[in-house]
Amino acid sequence: MFHIYTHEFSYAQKELIQFVSNGKISDTDYFLIAIDQLELLKKADPDNLLYTAWQAEYLHLDGNLRRAAEQYRRVLEQDPLQPLTPDEERRIKKFCPELRVNPRECFPLKDIVAVHHPEQPLIGYHLFWEDDFDFPDDGEPCDHEEIWVEYDREEETVTRVMTFFHSRVIHSDAAVEEARNNQQRPIVRVEWGKHGSLLKGWESMTESLTNVTLLEWMKQTYEHVKSGGRVPEHPLKRFWPKGFEGTFDQYLEFPDVVDPLDWLEKKPLMFKTRWANAVICTHGLLYNFHPKMEWPERYWNISRNKEDS
Incomplete structure (x- = not known):
């Protein structure tokens, strides 16, 4: 029976993304959903730093700066800054x-x-x-x-x-x-x-x-x-x-x-x-900024998925 629920939920997830894209679900509401889901993913796979970094970005986008900074710091604790040569x-x-x-x-x-x-x-x-x-x-x-x-x-x-x-x-x-x-x-x-x-x-x-x-x-x-x-x-x-x-x-x-x-x-x-957003937040600027993707590869992945779909 459980596999039926998970299948139905995967369909609901696709609907969710579509509703966000067309504005039926606000960015703010989506941020809250994503933050909670990423918390579950972090518990299931604590070694995957992407989940922590993404959660930090969503918290940041939602204006929860203290919690975002906390997650950014955790990212850099697990994957510390390297010294520049x-x-x-x-x-x-x-x-x-x-x-x-x-x-x-x-x-x-x-x-x-x-x-x-x-x-x-x-x-x-x-x-x-x-x-x-x-x-x-x-x-x-x-x-x-x-x-x-x-x-x-x-x-x-x-x-x-x-x-x-x-x-x-x-x-x-x-x-x-x-x-x-x-x-x-x-x-x-x-x-x-x-x-x-x-x-x-x-x-x-x-x-x-x-x-x-x-x-x-x-x-x-x-x-x-x-x-x-x-x-x-x-x-x-x-x-x-x-x-x-x-x-x-x-x-x-x-x-x-x-x-x-x-x-x-x-x-x-x-x-x-x-982790560019993390280092800018914790080591760079004293004021708030809009987090953006660290490296172009994130965009290329979206473009490739768009071409494949």
């Missing part, structure tokens, strides 16, 4: 991206945390802008964006550049070539107010989840922020610009340079771990 520290600085921003950008860069993968020649650069134009009310006094740089250990050259663009990972061969022509430092264009990270050649890219071109995405975002964005009358926005003031062509201008290396030199938040 002098070469790894040097490479973090060598491959640090340069940012190109719009001259009308309204939020400064606050912090950068660099995380070297413990096994792969891969570095995650976590950027924290002062805020996101659409989210003054999220309880997160920053906008967390990500850039990943893969490199060749022997030649010490960039082999891949990836960025997190509105929950999608994008990459381009042109960005690699551009980095090699810029002393191995990738160049990333940053969207006004929302800080989507664009790579060279972005104008001809299509994002993989919806097949929308990035150019069309930028046109839609331009119209959105020009008219005030989300919650335009929110009191926390009263000292912000009313919206982007300029044409679409001006929206696509990225002439001003912001160099995250200056931040790393002044405040060297550099670590070696696979």
Whole structure:
């Protein structure tokens, strides 16, 4: 009889995910369900650190920061930070991206945390802008964006550049070539107010989840922020610009340079771990941030599953 119940529950789980996707179940309610389920999974398989890390992320997303920090600490207790070698520290600085921003950008860069993968020649650069134009009310006094740089250990050259663009990972061969022509430092264009990270050649890219071109995405975002964005009358926005003031062509201008290396030199938040959210929370920042996936592989797994389904 029990196998009937488990079969029926597996069907209910699929329905649950569908209801979350279409908004019939709120994110907050789903977080609570996921947190409880992960607690059971931790008890059943205490050596699987993914369950603890995922639970920490869900607690974090739900705004339960103390409990999230507790779980993040447990992750790092079971899989401690590794010391960076002098070469790894040097490479973090060598491959640090340069940012190109719009001259009308309204939020400064606050912090950068660099995380070297413990096994792969891969570095995650976590950027924290002062805020996101659409989210003054999220309880997160920053906008967390990500850039990943893969490199060749022997030649010490960039082999891949990836960025997190509105929950999608994008990459381009042109960005690699551009980095090699810029002393191995990738160049990333940053969207006004929302800080989507664009790579060279972005104008001809299509994002993989919806097949929308990035150019069309930028046109839609331009119209959105020009008219005030989300919650335009929110009191926390009263000292912000009313919206982007300029044409679409001006929206696509990225002439001003912001160099995250200056931040790393002044405040060297550099670590070696696979648990980026955990180290940012417990060793990096003194303020709340939005947890994001540590490494691009999490996104590639979703993309592969989408193609297989």
